[in-house]
Amino acid sequence: MIPELGHFALILALAIALALGVLPLWGAARGDAALLGIARPAARLQFALVAGAFACLAWAFAENDFSVTYVAQHSNSHLPLIYRLTAVWGSHEGSLLLWGLMLTGWTAAVSFSRRLPEVFAARVLGVLGLVNAGFLTFLLFTSNPFIRLLPGAAEGNDLNPLLQDPGMVAHPPLLYMGYVGFSVAFAFAIAALLEGRFDAAWARQSRPWTLTAWLFLTLGITLGSGWAYYELGWGGWWFWDPVENASFIPWLLGTALIHSLAVTEKRGAFKGWTILLAIGAFSASLLGTFLVRSGVLTSVHAFAADPSRGVFILALLVAVIGSSLLLYAWRVPRLEGGGLFSDVSRETALLINNVLLAVVTATVLLGTLYPLLIDVLGTTKLSVGPPYFEVVFVPLMTPVVVVMVVAPFLRWKRHALPAIVRQLWLPFAASLVIGLAGAWGVGVFSVRGVLGLSLATWVFLASLQLLQQRLRGTPAASAVSRLADIPAAWWGMWLAHIGIGVFIVGVTFVKGLEQNADVAMKVGDSAQLAGYRFTLQGIDEISGPNYTAIQGRVQLWRGNQLVSMLTPQKRVYTANNMQMTEASIDAGLFRDVYVSLGDAPTPDAWVLRLYYKPFVRWIWAGCLLMALGGLCAALDSRYRKRNKSEAA
Amino acid sequence: MKLKALIPLIVFVALAILLGWSLRHDPRLIPSPLINKPAPEFALPVLHQPDTQMTLADMRGKVWLLNVWASWCVSCRDEHPVLLEFSKRQLIPIIGLDYKDKRDDALAWLNQFGDPYTNSIMDTAGRVGIDFGVYGVPETFLIDKQGRIRYKFTGPLNADSLEHVLLPHIKELQGA
Amino acid sequence: MPRFLIALLLAWSCLAQGAEVSESSLDARVSHITEQLRCLVCQNESIAESQADLAKDLRRQVREMLTAGKSEKEVRDYMVERYGDFVLYDPPLQTSTLLLWLSPAVLAILALGVFARTLVRRRKAPAATPDAAALAKARALLADPKDEK
Incomplete structure (x- = not known):
């Protein structure tokens, strides 16, 4: 009964989404206040309905309803409750429902924003309603999670063991918050194109939404990377996988967009x-959905393929992106102009970075789709992997x-160009020297090593210099209050940029200095790696709730010092007989030591995969700093002011 | 409407066409580079008489099938009845390559499910499999009179693919 | 600032110790090659990483070939002969990959061209309308939607 309620709630939500997608936009075009008034309540109602459907599915999981x-x-039924609940988004149908929940959630959040002019808000919500309607149609017609199994199964197939992990509890929701969050920036852009209202206030209203989506996406990607690092069992943190x-x-x-905004x-x-970037960021999210769920590319973490779903998402993609780009082509020539700036100015710098980020995006996209292109054009197949992207x-x-x-x-x-050169040359030269000396001293004396360390050092020195600049001429006593006066958005920028530096340090050291070895060991044997000695003390058989290991x-x-006791596992999940490697990691600020258990070449020996990963945590720490920077910027008090006619 | 403003739309349309097209391709199917090249030489023990060896030269002058299988391979079980039925028509010699298997398991398997093979050879270490570029058992190679690989079918054959994909190729080679 | 430097030095000294122990060169060469070969069974894992049976066999094959004195190129050719270009994660520069390898550079040059053109056009603009900047500022101050058209 409960699953039917969920199913019914989804159908109602689709009806509401259609109403939300049509009526307020119609009302905005005709200036009909009654139709405009529908937008906010409809947005909240559809969220309540989808949330209800989600709760029903979660209930079915919690109660082991295998019908x-x-x-x-x-x-x-042997799966622990927490994983039964996260199994809701463990595969295609449920994760799409989670996507729908996020999308209606963001829509409802926009409906609570009182800073937006009424007509504009109605247009934004209307656009989001249309996107919602597309997704709910997809969900109901190709990927309905509430379909009954008759007769019901006595026992379930179990959740993919890869997903039975704390990282998986949070990774998809964060990632989808990011993906879906860009729908708000997208809706703002489309509403602006429809309305022709495109001023500083528009950009200011759009910024906190975009920043929030970006920070969630950053967190989602970071968590996914961390999950792959310890769960896939070979210590990689990024695979350039499709x-x-x-x-x-x-x-x-999204990064280009927050700067352009x-x-x-x-x-x-x-x-x-x-x-264009606002349309692009959301389009890229949709494209990603297509690539992951249509089965056109193989990947370590793709969903089970189903061509009919591929056709449907492609249709959705064409409808959403095609129509918005058409609208863009029609309306955007009117948006020319804007403030003037000279060749050496912050505008120029941000423009060139935007242009370069666009080139990087196009390159990553090309590398990802190139195997498809070759497959479609000819009879041969090829792979584009990490070596190319690096x-x-x-x-x-x-x-x-x-x-x-x-x-x-x-x-x-x-x-003035001379002024900026005078200001920046010393820290730049210092970074170069430190980078060269450091790379030589540490043993990463290669182009990449020197480049990485110099760049990172320069990022850090420049950040200190920026702070010093802010404090110049301030007496020491009032320095704190001076710092407190700096807007949160500036701190956000400062932190995120330092995050990039920290990230570069991590990547440079991991790439340059990581060591690994596969060693066949018997109980009592020892192996050496990177100054550490690994002694295999014993092999035990243990059993978990739904696996043996x-x-x-x-x-x-x-x-002579015992650093830690590592317990790598090799699990066999009983329900589907799937094998999983659980790495054991001695984590540290400056290095991780990582052990995973391989096969048994002879009955009394096991292959141990040993890894030494210097500074690997800095990669994720850098990403977290970026996300924290995004949070600071999103919380800037400027965005919470109600007055829409204030100075830009 | 300026032409410049249409560029993103044009790029997207091209992308959408590519994506639509790619939906009809199976990403897991990898074409073999060995097609129309001489089959790799091998000398492997015969399953039923492990003391005797069989080589590529033994099959010269015949059009024949090399079917790669194993007792541990689940989808080989789906393919097996189809192959058994096909072998009764005696259209072409089928050599079974028992890939990375234990001899006892393989013999038991053939006893239980029937033996469609004209002859079976054992590739216990999987080296000949590597030479043939085997990556997913079962795989079926069609080899011509000169010992060249002319066609490869990856995955389990079913009655339909056998009749409409493989058989036309066989007929063409046998006619030549 | 000094604290930061100390932290950095500490980090480096602890790393320098780690770097002394180097892995045996055969192991290193095997993993260097197999990291760039794609596993065909599980796909999107390299042969170095994959736990699949075939990947293990191919790791052994690579090791044997290197021990027998074969060069890295010979090993790669051996794999391509059997499995096609698909096994190479690092696609070689050939006609089918020309677009792949050239387009990052072409795109970058194109983008910088557009960027330069934008700057040149911007530079011309102030001469034509000397007080446009002030106008734009006034416009922004007013922030009247109608004004933007």
Whole structure:
């Protein structure tokens, strides 16, 4: 009965979404206040309905209702409750429902914003309603999670063991918050195109939404990377896998967008470009959905393929992106103009970074889709993997980071070139020296090593310099209050840029200094790696709630000091007989030591995969700093002011 | 409407066409580079008489099928009755390559489900499999009189693919 | 600032110790090659990473070939002969990959061209309308939607 309620709630939500997608937009075009008034209540109602449907599905999982096909396929009565609940989004149908929940959630959140003019809000909500209607149709007609299984199964197939992990509890919701959050920026852009209202206030209203979506996407990607690191069992943190690229492309466009929005707000420039990026970021999210769910690309973490779903998402893609780009082509020539700036100015710096980020995005997209292109054109197949992306990514991103360091020192409109050179040459030279010396001292003396360390050092020194600049001429006693006066948005920028530096340090050291070895060991054997000694103390058989495992006890020694006891596992999940490697990690600020259990080449020996990963945590720490920066910026009090006619 | 403003739309349309097209392609199917090239040489023990060896040269002058299978392979079980039925028509010799298997398991399997093979050989270490570029059992190679690989079918054959995909290729080679 | 430097130095000194122990060169070469080969069974894992049976066999094959004195290129060719270009994660520069390898550079040049053109056009603008900047500012101050058209 409960699943039917959920099913029914979804159908109602679709009806409401259609009404929301049509009536307020119609009302905005005709100036009909009654139709406009529908927007806000309808947005909240559809959220309540989808939330209800979601709760019904969660209930079916919690109660082990195996007469629901989706539950029978992806759960099991021995699965711990927490994983039964996260299994709701463990596969295609449920994760799409989660997507719908997020989408209606963002829509409802917009409906509570009182700062938007009534007509504009109605248009934004209407556009979101249309997107919602598309997704709910997709959900109901190709991927309904409430379909009954008759007769019901006695026991479920169990959740994919890869997903039985704390990282998976949070990764998809965060990622979808990001993907779907860009729908708000998208709706703002479409509403602006429809209305022709495109001013500083528009950009300012759009910024906190965009920043929030971006920060969630950043967190989602970070968590996914961390999950892959310890769950896939070979210590990689980024694989340039199509599915990862599918999340990275919207992130790159979103990054360009938050910077472009800043220029549009402060200086009224780049309007058309900002609109295009807003459409692009959400389109990239939809494209990612297509790539992940249609089965056209193989990946370590793709969903089960179903061509009919592929056709449907493609249709949705064409409808949403095609119509908005048509609208863009029709309306955008009117948006020319904006504030003037000289060749050396913050506008120029932000423009060039936007242009470069667009090139990076296009390159990642091309690399991801190139195997498809070749497959479609000819009879052969090829692969584009990490070596390609690493070769092209670093040269393209290096100038982005350089400009990122310089830009905050530049004034809007005009800055004298000699002045900026005088200001920046010393820390730049110092970074180069530190980078060279450091890379040589540490043993990463390669182009990449020197480049990475110099860039990171420069990011850090420049950040200190920026702070010092802010405090110049302030007596020490009032320094704190001076710092407190700096707007939160500035702190956000500062933190996020430092995050990039921290990230670069992590990548440079991991790439340059990581070590690994596969060693066949018997109980009592020892192996050496990177100054650590690994002693296999024993192998135990243990059992968990829904799996059995063999667990190695590995002592990690440094000299005569016992650093820690590592317990890598190899699990076999009983319901579907799937094997999983659970790595054991001794984590540290400056290095991780990572052990995973391989096969048994002979009955009394096991292959241990040993990894030494210097500074690997800095990669995620850098990403978290970026997200924190996004949070600071999104919370800037400027965005909470009600007055829409204030100065830009 | 300026042409410049249409560029994003044009790019997107091209992308959508590519995506639509790609929906009809199976990403897991990898074409073999060995087609129309001489089959790799091998000398492997015969399953039923492990003391004797069979080589590629033994099949020269015949059009024949090399079917890669294993007792541990689940989808081979689906393919097996189809192959068994086909072998009764005696259209073409079928050599079974028992890939990375244990001899006892393989013999038991053939006893239980029937033996469609003219002859069976054992590739216990999987080296000949690597030479043939085997990546997913079962796989079926069609080899011509000169010992060249002319066609490869990846995955389990069913009655339909056998009749309409493989058989026309066989007929064409046998006619030549 | 000094604290930051100390942290950095500390980090480096602890790393320098780690770097002394290097792995045996055969192991390194095997993993260097197999990391760039794509596993065909599980797809989107490299042969170095994959736990699939075939990947294990291919790792062994690579090791044997290197021990026998084969070069890295010979090993790669060996794989391509059997499995096609698909196994190479690092697609070689050939006609089918020309677009892939050239377009990042072409795109970057194109984008910089557009960027330069934008700047040149911007530079011309102030001469034509000397007080346009002030106008734009006034417009922004008013923030009247109608004014933007």
